[in-house]
Amino acid sequence: MVQLSRHHVEIDGRPLHVTLRRSARARRVQIRINPEPCSVTLVVPAHCASGLAWEFFDTHRGWIARRLARQAPLVPLRAGAEIPFAGEPHIIVHTPNMRGVVERRDGRIHVSGEAAHLGRRLEDWLKAEARQSLRAAATTHAAAFGKRPGRITVRDPKTRWGACTTAGNLSFSWRLILAPAAILDYVAAHEAAHLVEMNHSPAFWRLVRSRIDDTEAADRWLRDEGASLHRYRHEAGMPHPDNPPPADRA
Numbered sequence: 001m002v003q004l005s006r007h008h009v010e011i012d013g014r015p016l017h018v019t020l021r022r023s024a025r026a027r028r029v030q031i032r033i034n035p036e037p038c039s040v041t042l043v044v045p046a047h048c049a050s051g052l053a054w055e056f057f058d059t060h061r062g063w064i065a066r067r068l069a070r071q072a073p074l075v076p077l078r079a080g081a082e083i084p085f086a087g088e089p090h091i092i093v094h095t096p097n098m099r100g101v102v103e104r105r106d107g108r109i110h111v112s113g114e115a116a117h118l119g120r121r122l123e124d125w126l127k128a129e130a131r132q133s134l135r136a137a138a139t140t141h142a143a144a145f146g147k148r149p150g151r152i153t154v155r156d157p158k159t160r161w162g163a164c165t166t167a168g169n170l171s172f173s174w175r176l177i178l179a180p181a182a183i184l185d186y187v188a189a190h191e192a193a194h195l196v197e198m199n200h201s202p203a204f205w206r207l208v209r210s211r212i213d214d215t216e217a218a219d220r221w222l223r224d225e226g227a228s229l230h231r232y233r234h235e236a237g238m239p240h241p242d243n244p245p246p247a248d249r250a
């Protein structure tokens with residue numbers, strides 16, 4: 001069983017999410033830098049006291065700070081910020097009196113309503129756009145494989161882009177809507193192919209390659225650029241030091 005607890009700490013005055021994960025398999029305490037900015041996972045062996053894990057964390061603060069300094073900074077979803085949509089840069093514009101909620105045209109994404117809710121409203125819209133694009137792509141690829149997916153949902157996982165359950169339900173990261181369209185299409189085809197082959201066998205890759213020209217380029221893009229998709233978030237979703245590690249650290 002995996003136990004998780006989340007904490008907020010500061011490193012060099014910058015807030016940091018720490019997820020403490022109990023692992024039956026881990027033999028020693030480990031620190032993993034997550035693709036999501038300002039976020040690390042502290043992996044703790046099942047029988048190790050959490051106080052020891054936090055001591056390990058404290059002695060590695062310098063190392064963590066150096067690793068985080070190399071990450072690109074977070075981009076809050078607010079007016080004037082630039083975000084990619086289907087791989088193309090777009091400027092966020094606050095247009096309070098527009099009739100619709102969000103409108104994308106000519107390299108701009110207009111968001112109506114109160115400025116205070118702009119980020120949340122934009123993220124909701126991006127999720128809806130992602131759901132629509134991923135549903136269309138996954139359904140088309142699955143049909144080519146003679147399958148029909150079950151439920152298709154979008155989430156915000158830290159490390160995965162898509163998943164397929166044995167029941168045939170697909171889930172995806174909504175952040176794929178920010179990536180070039182070919183990348184979203186590849187992840188949709190990849191998960192749809194898992195409806196036939198629940199593995200990464202040669203037969204699985206034959207299916208994916210029957211739909212996608214250059215799967216290696218897409219995988220490479222996700223490996224090299226994927227983490228950058230985690231930079232964009234509305235302010236309420238930013239790390240905040242409201243849940244520090246337990247004071248007694250026992």
Ligand SMILES: [Zn+2]
Binds near residue numbers: 190
């Ligand atoms: Zn896979």
